[in-house]
Amino acid sequence: MRVIVGIPSYNNAETISFVVKQAAEGLKRYFGGGMVVNADGGSRDGTREAVLKTRVPEGVEVHSFVYRWPIPGKGSAMKELMEFAREREADVLVFVDSDLRSITPEWIYKFARPIEEGYDFVAPYYIRHKYDGTITNNIAYPMTASLYGKNIRQPIGGDFGVSAGLFEVYLGDEDVWKTNVARFGVDIFLTTTAIAEGFKVTQAALGMKIHDPKDPAASLGPMFNQVVGTLFMLMEKYEDRWKDVRKIEEVPLWGEAMKGEPEPVKVTVELLKIRAKELFMQKEQVLKRALSEETFEGIKKALKTFDFDDILWSHVLYDGAVAYKNRILGEAEPLVPLYFAKTADFVRKTMDMSTLEAEKLIEERAKVFLEEKDYLLERW
Structure with a gap:
């Protein structure tokens, strides 16, 4: 070979x-x-x-x-x-x-x-x-x-x-x-x-x-x-x-999956929050057109508390995909502040967890996205 x-x-x-x-x-x-x-x-x-x-x-x-x-x-x-x-x-x-x-x-x-x-x-x-x-x-x-x-x-x-x-x-x-x-x-x-x-x-x-x-x-x-x-x-x-x-x-x-705790990776949570809010203000009008009204209102609340659940996050990405398909979004870049906000939420929720414990939340997220797929299909 x-x-x-x-x-x-x-x-x-x-x-x-x-x-x-x-x-x-x-x-x-x-x-x-x-x-x-x-x-x-x-x-x-x-x-x-x-x-x-x-x-x-x-x-x-x-x-x-x-x-x-x-x-x-x-x-x-x-x-x-x-x-x-x-x-x-x-x-x-x-x-x-x-x-x-x-x-x-x-x-x-x-x-x-x-x-x-x-x-x-x-x-x-x-x-x-x-x-x-x-x-x-x-x-x-x-x-x-x-x-x-x-x-x-x-x-x-x-x-x-x-x-x-x-x-x-x-x-x-x-x-x-x-x-x-x-x-x-x-x-x-x-x-x-x-x-x-x-x-x-x-x-x-x-x-x-x-x-x-x-x-x-x-x-x-x-x-x-x-x-x-x-x-x-x-x-x-x-x-x-x-x-x-x-x-x-x-x-x-x-092969066989191994377990262990990798070396830490630095994430600056405060910078994520600042960038999320700043960029959201810059992209607010295009996001208002790209996202459903319910999703957009949910985002505004999430940016105040940085409590950003997976259902809302799935709707953000599904709405984004539909807006991209319909040429409301020419690229994905306006969604960056929402990614920063979601990442800040994940860091906040997993601060005291091991990587293995955090992994369970990530696996659950995929299941939530599957459960919310009808939301995508309705809008697609």
Whole structure:
């Protein structure tokens, strides 16, 4: 089996050599060799030099290139990694992020081996701190599970295993790569497309995920817009696939799930509250048009107390999807203040909980979204 590991990067010189080394060890140990390929966005900190200087076992090739696709972003790097893998006739392409500090050689085995066993898409399943992955926990996970009926816990985890047949589908529509899929929308695009197109999906148990997380209030606004905008775009494309889904099915887990408490992730709650209120005032008029009257009034109350229940939150995202479909919203960005408010609510409610205890609330959220699906269908 020909396995290629693809690493998208931009200014990751401090961490990428470790990722290359672990990936190369995995290729050698479990597949007798292979290629590690880096697609870079024009880093100025020596990222590509760090990749090419990394010592790897015999039988493993290391390549690095600057991607040519004109839209800067992670998706553009991943697009060209898939094209590279197709040209080399790879059976499997494993994507791993360039800032990982917890990757081991076993990760490569766990992403690639299920493809050999007949799966087409392998999503990551790892332990993350309760405040790492707020877009995943509040949006991508409950929306994906409730819409498409597959309990994939990390639909935008960043690390994936993909079969040759599936990356042919991803590359089939050039126009989609001119959207936010070329940026941070790529992960939700990969996961949703695999599910909606009927490919066989599984999850790889990877233990802890330790990387360079971001404080949501300080840096996740653009990522929110790109992920949620892509999610809404795909809802239009695949409405025939999700409308009749009425239950969430478990997705097989490759390997054994581990338990533990990851290193803490900093979230500045006061900044979340300030940003939520400030941005809401700026976006109030467009939100009034985008949301139902009941949802809009609920939001105004939630912004006073930051008590923001999951039913109201599901209605916000469902209303947002409908407004996007009806072109009332041209992008998801006006919903950012409400994401900040929901994140502040989650932090407030889970302050004294372990990550495992907080995880139960996130799982319940997906069930609430499924229960509220009739609300979406009525408005859709």
